[in-house]
Amino acid sequence: MICHIDPSNGIPIYEQIERQVKFAVANGSLLVGERVPSVRDMASQAAVNVNTVARAYRELQQQGILHSIRGTGLAIATDAPEICRHSRLNLIRERLRSVLQEAFQNQISADEIRTLVDEQCALLNQQPPASNQLNS
């Protein structure tokens, strides 16, 4: 899989990696038993430090999404698809809630919000669908 890091969106890099692994599992882009890219591969693809990837993988292990195969790598755990399918919308919902809360607190109407949403949906649909490929 390929990770797209946005260094300027306020979300820590290790957490962005975490989230994208979860989405990939929920999408079926990563299957149970399949190995995730090695920390060094992922780090070089994402132009990020190895420690940062290692932290993401560590937290994914603690959540039961990855399990370690000693000396070989990290693989998608059996329970991962269920966990990640459940997380899929929640990850977006939480971020969305935070934005809309600020909007409502500052007198922006639901109509204005819906207009902004439609506008951004149109813009993002035109862009390349950010190919979520598997790795080698």
Add this chain to the structure above:
Amino acid sequence: MICHIDPSNGIPIYEQIERQVKFAVANGSLLVGERVPSVRDMASQAAVNVNTVARAYRELQQQGILHSIRGTGLAIATDAPEICRHSRLNLIRERLRSVLQEAFQNQISADEIRTLVDEQCALLNQQPPASNQLNS
């Protein structure tokens, strides 16, 4: 004015203060020439350090939204309403774009997004409208 700080939304506190002053100006809650709460008042109301408020005010000065009256305080500048009315939707648009970009990159459909938006609009409408009052 009263500031609502969310320590867990990834936006630095000084920037949250900055944004809320801009919204208040755009809304007409703060009028040209009116004084903004003193750094010490704002800090105690928001349960935040004085330096953090001072940083927000400093950046608002650099943007031409506040101007200093020596020994007396900071007041809303003449150009502030125009600047802030222009910023109003853009501040939300940028945060929204970031969230929707992540959603689209991870195969969440526009329909799913719109469902989430409507769901959150309904939830937030039920809550107290977060009174954006002027101070004493």
Add this chain to the structure above:
DNA sequence: AATACTGTAATATGTATCTATTACAGTGAG
């Protein structure tokens, strides 16, 4: 003049994130 406010600045401390680098033990293929 004295007092109580303004903003502003300097200093030190703590925490979180990220980087760079080095090292080590386990695994598998040649």
Add this chain to the structure above:
DNA sequence: CTCACTGTAATAGATACATATTACAGTATT
């Protein structure tokens, strides 16, 4: 066995954010 790969750990350094504390100069009120 050797070599190249795994994850993992330890260390050190940089930066950003926020805190606590102290201090100072300007202004207005009494």
